[in-house]
Amino acid sequence: MLSSFSGAFMHFRFAFVFITLACFMCLPAYGQPSNDVKRELDSLRSQLDSLKALVATGITDEMLDKVAERLERRMQQLEEKIDASSRATTPIVFNPRTTAFLNFSARMDDRAVFDEEGIAEISNKMFLRSVELDLRAPVDPYAEGIIILAVEDEAGTGFALDPEEAYGIMKRLPILESAPLGLKLKVGKFRAPFGQNNRLHMHDLPWTTRPLVVSKFLGTEHGDFFESGYNPTGVDLDFFLPTIIPGTTAEMNIDMLRGGEIGLTQGHGGDQPAWLAHLTVSADWSNEHLLVLGASGYHNYGIATTSMVGVDVLYKWSPSERRDSRSFVVGGEAFSGWHAFPNSGLGTVTMTPTGWFGYIQYQLSYSLYAGIRVDRVEEPADESKRTQALSAYISYYTTEFLRIRVGVDHRQSDLQTLDELTTANLEINFVFGAHPTEPYWVNR
Amino acid sequence: MKRKFTCCAVFFVAGLSLHARSLPLRVVTTMSYLKYVAEQVGGDHVSVVALANPRQDPHYVTPTPRMNQIAYNADLFIEHGLNLDLWAKNVLDASGNPKIQPGSSGHLVATINVPVKELPTEVSRSWGDIHPQGNPHCWLDPFNIRIIAENVERRLIAVDPSNADAFARNYRAFIDRLDAAMFGEDLLKSVGPKAGDILTRKTRNDELIPWLQARHLTGRLGGWLAKAERLQGMPVITYHKTYVYFSERFGLNVIAELEDKPGIPPPPQRRDAVVEAARSSGVRVILNDNFYSREAADYVASKSDARVLLTYIDVGASPEVDTYEHLITYLVENILQAGR
Numbered sequence: 036m037l038s039s040f041s042g043a044f045m046h047f048r049f050a051f052v053f054i055t056l057a058c059f060m061c062l063p064a065y066g067q068p069s070n071d072v073k074r075e076l077d078s079l080r081s082q083l084d085s086l087k088a089l090v091a092t093g094i095t096d097e098m099l100d101k102v103a104e105r106l107e108r109r110m111q112q113l114e115e116k117i118d119a120s121s122r123a124t125t126p127i128v129f130n131p132r133t134t135a136f137l138n139f140s141a142r143m144d145d146r147a148v149f150d151e152e153g154i155a156e157i158s159n160k161m162f163l164r165s166v167e168l169d170l171r172a173p174v175d176p177y178a179e180g181i182i183i184l185a186v187e188d189e190a191g192t193g194f195a196l197d198p199e200e201a202y203g204i205m206k207r208l209p210i211l212e213s214a215p216l217g218l219k220l221k222v223g224k225f226r227a228p229f230g231q232n233n234r235l236h237m238h239d240l241p242w243t244t245r246p247l248v249v250s251k252f253l254g255t256e257h258g259d260f261f262e263s264g265y266n267p268t269g270v271d272l273d274f275f276l277p278t279i280i281p282g283t284t285a286e287m288n289i290d291m292l293r294g295g296e297i298g299l300t301q302g303h304g305g306d307q308p309a310w311l312a313h314l315t316v317s318a319d320w321s322n323e324h325l326l327v328l329g330a331s332g333y334h335n336y337g338i339a340t341t342s343m344v345g346v347d348v349l350y351k352w353s354p355s356e357r358r359d360s361r362s363f364v365v366g367g368e369a370f371s372g373w374h375a376f377p378n379s380g381l382g383t384v385t386m387t388p389t390g391w392f393g394y395i396q397y398q399l400s401y402s403l404y405a406g407i408r409v410d411r412v413e414e415p416a417d418e419s420k421r422t423q424a425l426s427a428y429i430s431y432y433t434t435e436f437l438r439i440r441v442g443v444d445h446r447q448s449d450l451q452t453l454d455e456l457t458t459a460n461l462e463i464n465f466v467f468g469a470h471p472t473e474p475y476w477v478n479r
Numbered sequence: 480m481k482r483k484f485t486c487c488a489v490f491f492v493a494g495l496s497l498h499a500r501s502l503p504l505r506v507v508t509t510m511s512y513l514k515y516v517a518e519q520v521g522g523d524h525v526s527v528v529a530l531a532n533p534r535q536d537p538h539y540v541t542p543t544p545r546m547n548q549i550a551y552n553a554d555l556f557i558e559h560g561l562n563l564d565l566w567a568k569n570v571l572d573a574s575g576n577p578k579i580q581p582g583s584s585g586h587l588v589a590t591i592n593v594p595v596k597e598l599p600t601e602v603s604r605s606w607g608d609i610h611p612q613g614n615p616h617c618w619l620d621p622f623n624i625r626i627i628a629e630n631v632e633r634r635l636i637a638v639d640p641s642n643a644d645a646f647a648r649n650y651r652a653f654i655d656r657l658d659a660a661m662f663g664e665d666l667l668k669s670v671g672p673k674a675g676d677i678l679t680r681k682t683r684n685d686e687l688i689p690w691l692q693a694r695h696l697t698g699r700l701g702g703w704l705a706k707a708e709r710l711q712g713m714p715v716i717t718y719h720k721t722y723v724y725f726s727e728r729f730g731l732n733v734i735a736e737l738e739d740k741p742g743i744p745p746p747p748q749r750r751d752a753v754v755e756a757a758r759s760s761g762v763r764v765i766l767n768d769n770f771y772s773r774e775a776a777d778y779v780a781s782k783s784d785a786r787v788l789l790t791y792i793d794v795g796a797s798p799e800v801d802t803y804e805h806l807i808t809y810l811v812e813n814i815l816q817a818g819r
Contacts, residue, residue, distance in 0.1 A: 176582060206572075213576075214577070217547075217574060284547070327544070355534040402744075433743075436604060
């Protein structure tokens with residue numbers, strides 16, 4: 036009997052040591068021992084003393100069980116405290132989640148190449164194309180703030196610091212606790228939802244350059260090799276639409292934006308606010324097959340009037356099992372623009388350029404992806420001049436945070452400077468920090 | 480005429496409110512085991528949808544528009560937490576549903592209060608894809624499911640107090656089923672009232688066998704624990720740190736993981752090191768989750784006496800693991816069979 040008492044006593048000694056250790060594990064989270072933990076320790080010490088006295092005088096199994104049960108409850112409470120302290124850290128948790136992206140690229144060309152403005156030579160050079168700092172955090176229970184600051188290479192002539200995106204998302208209002216149709220209101224500067232590709236940042240592209248149509252129709256300073264796209268200031272309403280086809284989802288974006296900033300205008304933009312709408316209809320099966328169809332429209336009225344429509348399609352296959360070794364993506368976008376602007380001497384000039392790109396990507400193994408892209412675009416300033424390009428690339432990921440990519444593209448163009456140009460790009464992309472989960476339109 | 484109109488309006492409003500009350504609570508979970516727990520506790524008063532496919536790696540799920548719309552219609556969103564289903568944040572953001580945002584009663588992190596293992600002392604990406612809040616695969620220990628089920632029960636009651644009694648009843652019945660599966664009906668009857676709680680406590684403290692011996696109840700132990708007696712000390716290799724909780728509960732001895740660092744496929748030199756470990760420890764089984772490539776496991780198996788066991792870790796990943804109880808039974812029995 037005495038041996039079972041001493042065995043039981045050993046257990047309680049173990050429990051006491053465990054609880055004491057557990058208490059100390061709580062301490063770093065609180066910075067210094069809280070009164071609660073001290074009280075808990077005192078109480079456990081006195082229980083241990085009582086237990087020692089009981090063992091000396093004799094104790095029944097039932098009594099032992101009761102004491103054990105009481106101690107277990109205490110231990111559970113302490114475990115809960117440890118759990119809470121391990122999840123909630125220090126007040127820095129209120130700081131924004133931060134991610135930094137660093138995109139380096141070196142290019143080799145078979146002749147001299149200049150940037151979009153024709154000023155800076157960019158051939159056979161290395162560039163730190165962009166450094167992005169992504170900061171995001173809830174503002175309060177009603178809104179979230181996102182700031183993406185970008186330091187971008189100005190075609191080798193220096194760097195420019197820009198807010199690539201800086202916006203707040205209102206999820207609800209005190210007067211409207213639940214918005215209809217899941218409405219979200221975005222206010223600030225953001226990559227506009229014209230097509231799918233424009234929403235991607237340079238570091239998320241599956242290629243080494245932007246598609247020509249995105250760069251030329253939506254906006255660029257130095258050409259498709261550098262960060263391009265349309266990121267105006269304005270307001271975006273994003274909401275679900277009811278669908279009649281079971282298993283499909285329809286989502287609508289309606290934007291009011293500052294006019295005149297889109298690339299198609301070539302500096303002759305309208306002075307009125309611009310309107311943009313994007314409708315996405317999608318379906319996915321077993322989280323393996325995803326089909327997304329989209330249609331976009333843009334209109335800007337004023338001294339110059341600009342309209343543009345676009346369609347986009349994306350199909351993605353990524354098997355549930357062995358998702359890390361095989362996947363397939365096919366997609367593309369087509370834009371058609373209409374731009375009328377006054378020109379002294381010529382009256383009103385009207386341009387109606389079109390352009391499109393399509394791509395296929397296949398995942399060869401956990402780390403390797405390969406794909407091709409085809410581009411065809413008419414110059415917004417002169418639709419009679421066309422450029423087409425064929426690009427091939429291979430990407431190697433060590434993890435989702437480090438990517439090395441080699442791409443080659445060949446162009447044929449009515450523009451002499453681009454005709455029969457072949458370029459090879461080496462790109463290395465680093466991601467560090469609290470990288471948020473990528474949305475479905477990022478095709479790793 | 481006026482009275483008729485008032486009558487109709489009253490009946491209409493009453494009908495609407497009755498209809499609203501009779502609608503089941505719409506619960507959305509990230510993983511299928513959470514769906515199973517929510518269904519067991521919620522019973523007929525909930526309709527539950529799981530977002531992730533149970534065959535896929537819960538670490539890497541791409542949120543789709545369909546998921547966003549499902550979450551938009553939810554009354555309660557249950558995520559696993561512990562940085563496993565980080566993608567849930569994208570779904571919550573895109574849902575536009577204020578009821579289920581973190582901080583609302585309609586949002587639950589299911590693993591609150593679960594004792595977490597492997598809290599890292601150093602958090603750095605140089606350690607691979609580590610979880611700053613500890614190893615998240617805690618649902619493979621049935622004792623943690625007790626805690627998770629309690630969290631779900633409490634939250635269902637908070638969201639829908641009118642069905643509190645039913646939720647409490649269902650919760651108790653579910654826990655009783657889990658206890659029976661863990662210890663066997665015979666032992667539960669022999670121990671008497673609160674048997675499940677007492678035995679759970681004893682098991683968690685590694686006191687069960689001496690306690691049963693002292694009461695001459697050893698022969699009555701049944702369920703998973705009785706089956707798992709033959710798993711005690713069995714050396715195994717796992718691909719990922721998936722079985723940390725399962726191993727502790729059922730006595731497996733994890734010699735090594737194929738991954739040198741979590742989330743990073745094993746390089747060749749790592750495979751060779753694992754082959755050495757497998758040979759020196761006499762490993763017979765390599766546990767390879769169904770969503771990981773089995774290339775490395777096959778390599779180690781080809782150079783040692785071990786064999787590869789392809790495992791499912793979520794409820795519904797295959798017809799044989801259609802319930803949580805079947806999932807644990809499947810793991811225990813298949814590991815036993817593979818280890819023979």
